Amino acid sequence: xxxxxxxxxxxxxxxxxxxxxxxxxxxxxxxxxxxxxxxxxxxxxxxxxxxxxxxxxxxxxxxxxxxxxxxxxxxxxxxxxxxxxxxxxxxxxxxxxxxxxxxxxxxxxx
Amino acid sequence: xxxxxxxxxxxxxxxxxxxxxxxxxxxxxxxxxxxxxxxxxxxxxxxxxxxxxxxxxxxxxxxxxxxxxxxxxxxxxxxxxxxxxxxxxxxxxxxxxxxxxxxxxxxxxxx
Numbered sequence: 001x002x003x004x005x006x007x008x009x010x011x012x013x014x015x016x017x018x019x020x021x022x023x024x025x026x027x028x029x030x031x032x033x034x035x036x037x038x039x040x041x042x043x044x045x046x047x048x049x050x051x052x053x054x055x056x057x058x059x060x061x062x063x064x065x066x067x068x069x070x071x072x073x074x075x076x077x078x079x080x081x082x083x084x085x086x087x088x089x090x091x092x093x094x095x096x097x098x099x100x101x102x103x104x105x106x107x108x109x110x
Numbered sequence: 111x112x113x114x115x116x117x118x119x120x121x122x123x124x125x126x127x128x129x130x131x132x133x134x135x136x137x138x139x140x141x142x143x144x145x146x147x148x149x150x151x152x153x154x155x156x157x158x159x160x161x162x163x164x165x166x167x168x169x170x171x172x173x174x175x176x177x178x179x180x181x182x183x184x185x186x187x188x189x190x191x192x193x194x195x196x197x198x199x200x201x202x203x204x205x206x207x208x209x210x211x212x213x214x215x216x217x218x219x220x221x
Contacts, residue, residue: 033209041199043212086153088210097143097166098210100153 002027002091004101012107013077021072021104023087031090032063033098034072038083046072046085077108114213116202122219128190131216134183135204143203143210144177144187153201159185192220 003026013019023032034046047054047061049070054061058077063070074081084105088098115134123129135142143158157167162179170177174193179185189196199217203210 031208035212041217042214043201045209045211048209088153097155097158099155102152 002029002089002099004087004089004099006085006087006101006104008104009102010105010107012109015077015079015108015110017077017108018073018075019077019106021074021085021106023070023072023089023101025068025070025087025089027068027091029065029068029089029091031098032070033088034061034070035086035088036081036083037086037103043086074106077106079108079110082106082108114202114204114211116200116213116216118216119214120217120219122221123192125193125220126191127220128188129192129196129218129220131187131200131202131218133185133187133202133213135185135202136211137183139204139206139211140182141205141207141210142179142185143205144185145201145203145212147199147201147215148197156187189218192218194220196220 005024007022032050033048036044049061049063051063051065058075060073084103086103087101090098117132140161144156147153156169157177159179177187197219199215201212201215203212
């Protein structure tokens with residue numbers, strides 16, 4: 001099956017710093033989502049981005065489907081950004097099943 | 111819409127007991143997914159439904175696990191009999207063609 005690798009596995013930032021999280025996948029995908037799992041365990045949708053670039057406030061994401069990677073940018077990080085960031089992909093046509101990466105654990109300290 | 115609603119939020123049960131997890135998807139979504147999250151295996155898909163029909167249950171770990179979707183607004187995941195290794199957070203998610211949206215999960219502890 002498709003392999004999804006995320007890097008770095010862990011990241012510690014000072015509040016206000018910027019960061020880039022990476023997601024590499026082993027095959028062509030038709031669906032890619034970024035999620036934030038907050039310290040309470042809730043999975044929050046950040047982006048649906050099978051290709052191209054999107055921005056939402058301090059967060060933006062870019063997926064280069066032909067090169068099989070996606071990047072999540074966090075600017076001016078805040079303590080509330082702490083948690084685990086997951087990339088999930090679906091290689092099937094249509095909407096079938098998301099395969100999750102192992103995540104990047106982010107800790108933003110004040 | 112209130113989002114995907116799961117119940118209970120927490121469940122503690124004794125080994126050998128039957129456990130039933132419940133999910134109400136977002137209205138209008140025709141896909142429903144059950145995921146399990148553990149430290150060792152991360153987030154893994156157990157089963158998904160399209161228009162209430164089970165499409166792929168290849169992720170269901172064994173016959174002790176079963177899932178049903180009797181109508182568009184309700185699904186259950188049942189474990190019978192439960193074992194300590196079933197302890198995990200179980201997520202339900204729903205979607206319509208593109209994005210999947212997750213419920214808050216049920217934290218199951220089997221002692």
